[in-house]
Amino acid sequence: MSSGPSRRRLLAGAGAAAAAAGVGAATGYLARPAATQTARPQADGAATVPFYAPHQAGIATPAQDRLAFGSLNAVDGATREDLRELLKAWTTAAAAMTNGKLVGENTRPYAPPLDTGEAIGSPVSRLTITIGYGPSLFDQRFGLAGRKPEALAQLPPLPNENLDPDYTGGDLCIQACSDDPLVAFHAVRNLARIGMGVVAHNWMELGFGRTSTTTTSQATPRNLLGFKDGTRNIKAEQTALMDDYVWVGGETDQPWLRGGSYLVARKIRVFVENWDRDYLQDQQNVIGRTKAEGAPLTGGGEFTPPGFQATAADGQPVIPPSAHIRLASFEHNDGTRILRRGYSFTDGIDPQAGTLLGGLFFIAFMKNPAQFIRLQRSLAADALNEYIKHTGSAVFACPPGLRWDQHGGQHWGDTLFS
Amino acid sequence: MSSGPSRRRLLAGAGAAAAAAGVGAATGYLARPAATQTARPQADGAATVPFYAPHQAGIATPAQDRLAFGSLNAVDGATREDLRELLKAWTTAAAAMTNGKLVGENTRPYAPPLDTGEAIGSPVSRLTITIGYGPSLFDQRFGLAGRKPEALAQLPPLPNENLDPDYTGGDLCIQACSDDPLVAFHAVRNLARIGMGVVAHNWMELGFGRTSTTTTSQATPRNLLGFKDGTRNIKAEQTALMDDYVWVGGETDQPWLRGGSYLVARKIRVFVENWDRDYLQDQQNVIGRTKAEGAPLTGGGEFTPPGFQATAADGQPVIPPSAHIRLASFEHNDGTRILRRGYSFTDGIDPQAGTLLGGLFFIAFMKNPAQFIRLQRSLAADALNEYIKHTGSAVFACPPGLRWDQHGGQHWGDTLFS
Secondary structure: OOOOOOHHHHHHHOHHHHOEEEOOOOOOEEEOOOOOOOOOOOOOOOOOOOOEOOOOOOOOOOOOOEEEEEEEEEOOOOOHHHHHHHHHHHHHHHHHHHOOOOOOOOOOOOOOOOOOOOOOOOOOOOOEEEEEEOHHHHOHHHOOHHHOOOOOOOOOOOOOEOOOHHHEOOOEEEEEEEOOHHHHHHHHHHHHHHOOOOEEEEEEEEEOEEOOOOOOOOOOOEOOOOOEOOOOOOOOOOHHHHHHHOOOOOOOOOHHHOOOEEEEEEEEEEOHHHHHHOOHHHHHHHHOEOOOOOOEOOOOOOOOOOOOOOEOOOOOEOOOOOOHHHHOOHHHOOOOOOEEOOEEEEEEEOOOOOOEEEEEEEEEEEOOOHHHHHHHHHHHHOHHHHOEEEEEEEEEEEOOOEOEEOOEEOOOOHHHHO | OOOOOOHHHHHHHHHHHHOEEEOOOOOOEEEOOOOOOOOOOOOOOOOOOOOEOOOOOOOOOOOOOEEEEEEEEEOOOOOHHHHHHHHHHHHHHHHHHHOOOOOOOOOOOOOOOOOOOOOOOOOOOOOEEEEEEOHHHHOHHHOOHHHOOOOOOOOOOOOOEOOOHHHEOOOEEEEEEEOOHHHHHHHHHHHHHHOOOOEEEEEEEEEOEEOOOOOOOOOOOEOOOOOEOOOOOOOOOOHHHHHHHOOOOOOOOOHHHOOOEEEEEEEEEEOHHHHHHOOHHHHHHHHOEOOOOOOEOOOOOOOOOOOOOOEOOOOOEOOOOOOHHHHOOHHHOOOOOOEEOOEEEEEEEOOOOOOEEEEEEEEEEEOOOHHHHHHHHHHHHOHHHHOEEEEEEEEEEEOOOEOEEOOEEOOOOHHHHO
């Protein structure tokens, strides 16, 4: 899709930087990451996003078009040391892949390939890899109970959910985002492959269309409801809001998490056949915006603030009391905000009903999962609940970014385990 | 992803061409297609592929990057006239969508939207929509038994398959291909929506990475085995081969199918965890090519013809007797060829095993399904069978392309029903 440098060409040009660095027999030889590059903000197949940075990439990064998300559990018998070594190996592999390089060169004919290879030739397309730790990782298995942040816990029961255990929880998560879905898939597959014997997939989901913007320069995309999604999302340029609502700060009881964030994932099925038969004005009343323009029902354009107080001639609110944008708004929730970063997904067709198994793979980042809980409880009265159901759920603590200096790079887990 | 004109801008510029044309109350008002445009061969978000042409688009068209594929069954009680009207409505909608326009303008507040809207703002990205008729469509329900091509029948039992009934068969199929997966999904969703009350989804699959080339100008992509796929595929420029192996000609007993093709779909699971532990040389022996370059094991480059007769010093064939490229080759099958047009897919994780439910969504076009049967029987001895399993299957007869002249456009079904 692009005429930019391919992964293969980037690899060939990496020269000495691609010299193999041993990271343990279980994971083979991984390419050492080259120096951090500057991300180009325009979508460009060859663009890379810096891996070493104060915060993990894939949170404030302008949302890429496609997602691969993996939830993994440690296998029985995995030890603390296994987990620590795995996080090191993942760091090295993620630094290479996000820099447009293979996990390793396949030079040994009688060993399994170090890179599964399907993304060779595919431009890196702004790949980011973001990891998180689930509450279950801090049980007795790995000696991490004392490192568990108080705010990290399974979510309580919430309105309008019917959770499938096959799509719930996880010890670890990998969020891979790229403008090329094959590149995102390749990243999750290779990290899972590297983890064989230590972790195994719990569940995985691909997102085929982004439903949020995280910078003011991006156009607002549309979700499977056909409505623009993310108009009032926090934007990365709003650094004060990012500090107030997204990045974990000094308030945490666990210093290793400062500069990180909490990731809440919700698999939200949309009953599209029902929605598609609803009439346009009702769809707009359910959301509180016009479908074409995305303007609030109180007028103006997409970015005009909604007039939640405005009433019509009959005295009723123009934006209905049950409208989604009203109940989800910070004005309705004591200022509570989150950074949404979701994607449309589908698992195909329900074979009994012939209806679409698809909807929104909701991802949001926040300073404390209590923010999501607050908003979701507000949405108990959401008119949209007639058309959606939460069917999967997970929460993870995402550590801060990693440093690269003259001594080399930090690894995921360094601060967690130290 | 592109700075080209968006669907919205194309729509706004369509002017009189977008005037609504009634196609029956069940489907609402659909936009009338503008005159056929010339396709641009380079991947470009704004590029359109001509809808009206001697053959349906999406067969010889340079393979787009992403796929949405739907198999649909008629619902109980649907009549011959319902089916005929549906095919007309689908034609109008497909002509509009592939031309970068909405299915219809949403101007009536108290009616369901004519277009579900999620692709507004997404460049059309070379969208093609290809339909096919399954063997079951020609049973007693629609009075089409006399129109059934002799070659159109359920496939016989074949080697290395364990078919899931939930991913098998279908009265009708929709193949939507685009460089943007949201645009492809939108096309299938909207055709299914238009068909509500007449047809319902049987199954659906998204393909997130193409695994074939159909023109000499395209780089060969890689499948989830990490190998290049499609090096020896028929290319659209090989018009004699296309006539000999892909397009239905005068040999058919059903004149309505002349200029069409048969589509064979196979959902092929790849056991990637097993494959990823196999050593490089064995992977190469299984396929018969090198992994990095895609050169046959007998040497040269990717496009060097394989030396199937060459033997090593020990007298054994260099390309093993069980190598995939040997058994699948036309040299091994009395010259039999097919046009492959497959995509990588995933359905997530097997919750019991923790393994990937993914692989190759194989699509191939051919003059007669006997070609696929011949090749698949040859592959009974394929070394690759240790790592793959066919889990879904369907066959469809794809009618020829449609004409657009001063009297307007032909519709799908015109020749089938006349």
